[in-house]
Amino acid sequence: MNRGPGPHLWIDRVVKRYGSFTALDGVSLTASRGELLTLLGPSGCGKTTLLRIIAGFLQPDAGQVSLAGRGLNGVPPNARNLGMVFQNYAIFPHLSVAENVAYGLRARGIASSEIVRRVAEALARVRLAQFADRFPDALSGGQKQRVGLARAMVIEPELLLLDEPLSNLDAKLRIEMRQEIRLMQRELGITTVYVTHDQEEALAISDRIAVMDRGRILQVGTPREIYEQPTHAFVADFIGGCNWFEGTVSNGELRLAAGPRLACSAAPQTARLALRWEDLRPARETDPPQSCLAARVAMVSYLGHRVRLHLRACQDDTEIHADLPSHGELHMEGTTALFAFDPQRARVFASDGTRLL
Ligand SMILES: Nc1ncnc2c1ncn2[C@@H]1O[C@H](COP(=O)(O)OP(=O)(O)O)[C@@H](O)[C@H]1O
Numbered sequence: 511m512n513r514g515p516g517p518h519l520w521i522d523r524v525v526k527r528y529g530s531f532t533a534l535d536g537v538s539l540t541a542s543r544g545e546l547l548t549l550l551g552p553s554g555c556g557k558t559t560l561l562r563i564i565a566g567f568l569q570p571d572a573g574q575v576s577l578a579g580r581g582l583n584g585v586p587p588n589a590r591n592l593g594m595v596f597q598n599y600a601i602f603p604h605l606s607v608a609e610n611v612a613y614g615l616r617a618r619g620i621a622s623s624e625i626v627r628r629v630a631e632a633l634a635r636v637r638l639a640q641f642a643d644r645f646p647d648a649l650s651g652g653q654k655q656r657v658g659l660a661r662a663m664v665i666e667p668e669l670l671l672l673d674e675p676l677s678n679l680d681a682k683l684r685i686e687m688r689q690e691i692r693l694m695q696r697e698l699g700i701t702t703v704y705v706t707h708d709q710e711e712a713l714a715i716s717d718r719i720a721v722m723d724r725g726r727i728l729q730v731g732t733p734r735e736i737y738e739q740p741t742h743a744f745v746a747d748f749i750g751g752c753n754w755f756e757g758t759v760s761n762g763e764l765r766l767a768a769g770p771r772l773a774c775s776a777a778p779q780t781a782r783l784a785l786r787w788e789d790l791r792p793a794r795e796t797d798p799p800q801s802c803l804a805a806r807v808a809m810v811s812y813l814g815h816r817v818r819l820h821l822r823a824c825q826d827d828t829e830i831h832a833d834l835p836s837h838g839e840l841h842m843e844g845t846t847a848l849f850a851f852d853p854q855r856a857r858v859f860a861s862d863g864t865r866l867l
């Protein structure tokens with residue numbers, strides 16, 4: 511097995527067309543050994559297409575996928591040593607839990623005493639030891655997905671591919687299972703490509719995230735980089751809650767229609783400023799007036815761990831959200847108040863979506 515330098519998984523300028531529709535438009539990506547890389551993007555952006563190309567179920571029209579230094583074009587899926595888990599379980603209904611997990615080991619001709627040992631170990635890891643003899647019909651959705659995980663990991667694959675594995679589970683179980691997947695993946699050190707359209711899941715689980723839109727990768731970075739330093743308006747908007755303010759750059763300054771101004775050395779143009787919902791707060795005496803804006807409180811939503819204010823800027827009626835600590839000062843619907851932000855927290859984008867500031 512290649513353990514040398516260089517990326518473990520290397521995706522180089524992959525193009526995939528369905529008829530005249532371009533589903534992947536020159537995608538390049540790498541993952542290092544043991545990394546959990548997430549493909550994040552809206553439905554239809556090409557995540558599953560890319561995963562199926564990595565798995566070998568689809569052939570790219572151009573480009574190359576390599577694993578551990580070996581080009582995979584033309585290598586059939588069963589010769590790629592991959593573990594896979596999909597949204598819809600895809601476990602065999604006529605086999606017991608233990609037989610499902612043993613399946614891949616039998617197919618590889620492993621001795622039965624070793625199969626017994628490895629299946630028991632895999633089932634213990636996903637906390638299904640006591641369900642070994644059950645059939646899939648008698649399992650919950652979460653348990654079925656654990657069988658899928660055990661079956662994928664038991665073969666000690668070179669690469670693990672997970673396509674929205676938690677989408678069919680309820681919210682609480684999704685959070686539990688994503689932690690389990692992450693712990694297991696780390697413990698075993700398996701290079702993993704994880705597909706989701708759920709931004710919070712991506713932030714919680716990933717070493718790095720590749721944000722996709724319409725067959726292209728817009729940004730690759732750690733969860734913190736993606737959230738705090740989005741390089742594209744689409745990335746800022748897709749991840750977390752953002753307020754958008756329209757404005758104009760001229761004479762070294764961005765002036766927002768909603769009132770505030772900030773220094774911006776870009777060429778004169780229209781621009782948009784993005785500000786996270788949690789980055790707007792009630793103004794203090796010491797806040798400079800150019801970082802403040804007056805807004806009417808249209809609605810107050812109490813969310814337990816915070817309060818969400820639905821605001822309208824007095825100056826131009828821009829719709830704004832502010833997430834405040836729920837133990838802070840009270841805001842009454844129908845009143846007007848002054849809000850402020852730290853210019854360091856603002857991100858400015860050109861009209862084509864690229865970052866200006
Ligand atoms: N077999 C196919 N034939 C034609 N179009 C397809 C096919 N599979 C996927 N597509 C289209 O390609 C785009 C990307 O699909 P997919 O990779 O499944 O996206 P995602 O997994 O991000 O939701 C979508 O617009 C989808 O409709």
Ligand SMILES: [Mg+2]
Nearest residue numbers: 557558559673
């Ligand atoms: Mg998909």
